[in-house]
Amino acid sequence: MTDRTRTVLFKAKIDPKDAPVLSEWLEQSTGQIPVEELFGGTSTLSVSVGHMEPLARTLLAEASRSLGGTVLPEEILEGSDWDALWKKQGFSAFRINHWLNVVPEWENPVSNDGPVLRIHPHLAFGTGLHETTGQCLSLLVDHAPPRKNPASVILDFGAGTGILGIAALRLGYGDKLYSVDNDPLAVEATEANLLLNGLERKATVGTDFQVMSRKFLEDGIRFGLILANVTGGVILGHLPEWYGWLETGGILILSGISTREMDKVQSVCPPPFSVYRKKRFHTLLLRKLSC
Numbered sequence: 001m002t003d004r005t006r007t008v009l010f011k012a013k014i015d016p017k018d019a020p021v022l023s024e025w026l027e028q029s030t031g032q033i034p035v036e037e038l039f040g041g042t043s044t045l046s047v048s049v050g051h052m053e054p055l056a057r058t059l060l061a062e063a064s065r066s067l068g069g070t071v072l073p074e075e076i077l078e079g080s081d082w083d084a085l086w087k088k089q090g091f092s093a094f095r096i097n098h099w100l101n102v103v104p105e106w107e108n109p110v111s112n113d114g115p116v117l118r119i120h121p122h123l124a125f126g127t128g129l130h131e132t133t134g135q136c137l138s139l140l141v142d143h144a145p146p147r148k149n150p151a152s153v154i155l156d157f158g159a160g161t162g163i164l165g166i167a168a169l170r171l172g173y174g175d176k177l178y179s180v181d182n183d184p185l186a187v188e189a190t191e192a193n194l195l196l197n198g199l200e201r202k203a204t205v206g207t208d209f210q211v212m213s214r215k216f217l218e219d220g221i222r223f224g225l226i227l228a229n230v231t232g233g234v235i236l237g238h239l240p241e242w243y244g245w246l247e248t249g250g251i252l253i254l255s256g257i258s259t260r261e262m263d264k265v266q267s268v269c270p271p272p273f274s275v276y277r278k279k280r281f282h283t284l285l286l287r288k289l290s291c
Contacts, residue, residue, distance in 0.1 A: 232261025
């Protein structure tokens with residue numbers, strides 16, 4: 001198991017106007033969303049690299065320099081510092097579409113109305129602050145079933161902190177969740193957040209999607225909701241499989257699609273689907289009308 005009390009951070013300073021390019025590249029290379037701090041006219045990007053081999057980390061540093069970054073010494077972040085880091089990023093309790101309350105572990109809900117989702121991000125991806133996560137949460141609230149559907153099953157591919165799958169459970173999309181992420185930090189964060197929300201018995205969390213896929217096929221599992229907040233390339237590789245697993249009327253929410261990937265992803269999406277564009281990344285929502 002990864003030591004969740006200590007995290008190795010890769011850090012690089014860069015001009016804020018160049019930060020989006022470096023941030024996107026770090027995200028693709030590490031599987032983590034970099035944390036950005038602005039101070040004195042300079043952006044500092046931090047990303048967890050403890051799961052990477054030393055050679056990969058060296059190459060990461062060289063590539064970051066080639067993109068205009070100044071690489072800083074790696075930093076060890078103790079577990080006790082995580083709260084302070086996310087508070088600096090402005091992560092505090094907020095509401096999605098005036099209904100779903102997303103609340104950091106260290107705060108109280110801003111409202112007594114609507115379901116509450118408690119979260120501690122650690123260094124995994126998924127607080128609701130990132131535009132892709134926020135868009136997915138908004139769509140989950142907007143399309144939530146009028147009554148809870150205990151017979152339905154949810155799949156969260158690329159779970160990060162588990163925030164989307166937990167939100168789906170809270171909003172009544174199903175009573176069973178499968179979450180998968182190939183990053184051990186994300187798996188541990190998802191398990192911790194399920195426990196924090198009292199939902200650990202409703203979920204199966206793993207790192208090996210092929211193992212899960214075999215179980216789905218063997219057991220004939222169909223999903224009422226599949227969530228994939230990843231990249232356009234990953235979506236292209238799995239979309240036919242995911243769509244085939246949807247039950248009639250099921251929803252597929254795809255996010256993390258860059259502008260340059262959008263046309264290609266749209267070209268393989270079976271209709272009907274809706275497009276939700278943001279500044280850097282975009283989201284698609286598909287509904288399966290028939291099997």
